Amino acid sequence: MSVLRRRTFKRSSIKTFSFFLVFSAVVWVLVQFSKTYTQLIEIPVVYLNAPLDKSLSDDKPEGVDLQIQDNGFSIFYYKLFNPELTIDLSEAKQRDSTLVYQLQDHLSQIESQLKVDFENSRIIQEEIVIPFQFRKEKVIKINSKIEVGYAVGFSADEPVELSPDSVRVSGPEKIIDTIQSVPTLSLRLKKVNQDIKGKVSLDTSKLGMLNFYADEVSYFQKVEKFTEGSVEIPVEVINVPENLNLAYFPKDVIVYYQVNLKRFESISGSDFRVVCDYAQVNEEDGFMIAQIVEKPNYIHNLRLNEKRIQFVIKR
Incomplete structure (x- = not known):
């Protein structure tokens, strides 16, 4: 029975000690963070509205230095979240080959962005100088x-x-x-x-x-209504040697096409020309390839019912 009491006493003592230890640590942190400190913090800079005829140099400043005098909680916030400062370059002035943004002329905007009071804090730089090259x-x-x-x-x-x-x-x-x-x-x-x-x-x-x-x-x-039409066209063979007696078939092919419905009646066979070029023929194949070489420019999706034209050479 006494052993159980000693164990209970020891467990209770450890819990009590742990509670006061954590409580003391929390109080100490709160006290330390409530004190006022002066800290130098680098604030990243984001540039907006760069002139279209200028290219910002890679050497442009990446941040500004903010000297802040505030309690530890505020400084911890800046360290943790590291807020950005947005610079509108349409409000910068050109000086030689640089754009100069006067920070001191825009303190109210900076205060609003960074949520800082400049009565106890200040931006170290007076201006940001951004080198550029003309684009x-x-x-x-x-x-x-x-x-x-x-x-x-x-x-x-x-x-x-x-x-x-x-x-x-x-x-x-x-x-x-x-x-x-x-x-x-x-x-x-x-x-x-x-x-x-x-x-x-x-x-x-x-x-x-x-x-x-x-x-x-x-x-x-x-976009308009289109219809499909067809027309029979004679096949023309070109570049046939004068001493060659060539027979080929079929003599005519059908050309299928799509055309605007409004122009359908105006299409005729004379608008097309189908040609086989004998100079491009391999005689061992025994056929020529028919190609449409003339057509109205307002018709679409042309195709032939027969592209291979068989031929024989009469001796």
């Missing part, structure tokens, strides 16, 4: 990455139109000289049966060193 400007073409799938019986005479079809871009000379065009983001439209229009962004994901004066373009395409 080269260039107008480059915009390539459409818009894919249109039409509903049955619909198509378009003209490709998708972009407006504008080019964009002004600025950047370091060594990079901008290698850029000839920029694509749009990929866009797929399905079962289209009416005019299409909208906006699509430029794909600048791999061109982070360049500044674009526009980041999107408008697109448009007139």
Whole structure:
């Protein structure tokens, strides 16, 4: 019975001791953190609205020094969360080949961003000086990455139109000289049966060193009803030697095509020319390849019912 009492007493004593130890440590931390300290803290800087005709140097300042006089809790907050200071370079002035941002002229903005009272704290620097190089400007073409799938019986005479079809871009000379065009983001439209229009962004994901004066373009395409037609065309053989007696068949092929319904009646056989070039023939094959060499520019999806034209040479 006495043994059990001694064990109970010992466990109770350890718990009591631990409680007062933790309590004392907490009180000590609170007392220390309540004291006022003076601390120098580097605040990271983020630059916004850099002029499009200028490229900031890699040697630009990465931070400013904030001397803060406050209790330990506030200083611990700055050490832990390390707030950033955003600098709007549209408010900077050019001095030779540098942009100069006067910190002392923007103390109220800095106070609001950093949540600091400048009665007891101060920024060590009076200004931030950012070296730059002038950027080269260039107008480059915009390539459409818009894919249109039409509903049955619909198509378009003209490709998708972009407006504008080019964009002004600025950047370091060594990079901008290698850029000839920029694509749009990929866009797929399905079962289209009416005019299409909208906006699509430029794909600048791999061109982070360049500044674009526009980041999107408008697109448009007139979509109309189309129909399929066919016409029988005689096959013409060219580059046949004068002393060669050539017989070939079939003599005529059928050309299938799609055309705007409004223009269907205007299509005739005289609009097409189908040719086989004997100079490109391997006589061992015994056939020629028919090709459509003339056609109206407003028809689509052309195909022949027969591309291989058989031939024999009469001796």
